[in-house]
Amino acid sequence: MVRTRIAPSPTGADVHVGSVATALMNYAWAKKNKGQFVIRIEDTDRTRIVEGGEAQMLSTLKRIGLIADESPEVGGPYAPYRQSERLNIYKKYAEELVVKGKAYYCICTQERLAKMRSEQQAKKQVPKYDRLCLAHQKEIISKIKSEGVRHVIRLLIPEGQIKFNDAVRGEIIIDAKNIDDQVILKSDGFPTYHLGVVVDDHLMKITHIIRGEEWLPSTPKHVILYQAFGWDLPTFVHISLLRNPDKSKLSKRKNPVWTSYYLDQGILPEALLNYLALMGWSHPEGKDIFSLDEYIKVFDIKDIQTSSPIFDPVKLEWMNGMYIRKYPVLSIKYKVLEFYKDKKLDEKLVEKTIPLIQDRIKKLSDYLTLCEFFFKTPKKYEVDLSNKKEFFEKVYSELEKVTDWKALVIGESLINLAKKLEIKNSQFFMDIRLVITGKKISPPLNESMEILGKEECLKRLTRIQFFCIFSV
């Protein structure tokens, strides 16, 4: 049985795209092996909790299609799935380690620790707890019992080498002398990440821990915890981190990182997943575009790349354009309507315009940029048309004669007029495009005019005579 999980911490406003990339692999590996994909909320740092962050994260994950088999929302056999609701469990396990002599109480103040750390750093030593409290456990325990002194529980790091295997990086060996006696239970009774993650992954029977490589340096601590408890190790898979163009870890200071940001500009969830799948992994047949189902079929942990890719929004947009182009018109219509649901666009009209712009937009948000003129007459023109009055009068009388208002007929009639007036097609159509759409860039003109209707087009041709340029 394969069980994977993601363990987001609600310390941000939304899901980071890097987390989606990680979630995707976890999801795919679970589904591929007919296992379960779990979401567990790690909300043990109550000083950093962002109001509404958890709800937003869970909602975005659903929006993007990574549906959990077990989560705080849907529950499951190992509930609760929110660490703040499992405090008694961590306390029990932490105390068990103390009894076993694998952990110890510490009542050192933050001030002492800070002072010690800065002194060590000044001497260019590795900052480490000096184990002052380890020597006085008996007194400390009685002090805690009688006076209720604030205390933490620290993991006692054994001497020697820590070895573990990473599924994509192979064997990793770290000398224990480089590891600090990590606090595992904080003075507020909450566990630190290290205890919480090990206890929960064990209790929830997680088989594969697929997470960002930022966790690689603390994995030895987790290994020590597993060994202290006498538990079997899961398979560790540390995947590379997404980066900014300057190669630093992808961060919100330098790039948009929230998943909703991309979704809200009309990047389709399936395109985002497809793009993210290609970060640190490639399709065995070299395909760029593939569905989530196909990804699940061909994905394998052993093919995961170890170097860190740069997140490139340009290629993401290209890919999104590919998705938009391959969907049926009706499907795009519904996506556009949903995307602009606040604007309450006319459904029939949207449907007619889709074929004109499907090859022209990369994101759903490009739709109105191109098509707004279908819904309201342009308020201004990108080019000064004030000296073209006569020209538009001629176009007007030509088009007035068209009885069968179809793109083809309109086109023929206009071409004839252009010939007659001896105006280059490009110039001729550009002026008409401007007066009809207001813009230099638009969907195909004849087809647009057909959709707009004869009456409206004629109205727009005359409008130039009554309104000032560049204004209403």
Added chain:
RNA sequence: GGUCCUAUCGUCUAGUGGUUAGGACGGCAGGUUCUCAUCCUGUAAACAUCGGUUCGAUUCCGAUUAGGAUCACCA
């Protein structure tokens, strides 16, 4: 600074002990075209450096360099 991870076109990547080192995005140049796109054709562009192993290394090993991550009562 200590520890750990990483290194193929600008970017995402494929690949092999002997290849003209392949593809995609992006770029550039053409074609199609009433604009913009789409589509099509072509083109420039990479094995970080130095040693070693070997008949032969981009590929295996080591060092160097560079980049990254991490060193909290944060995750």
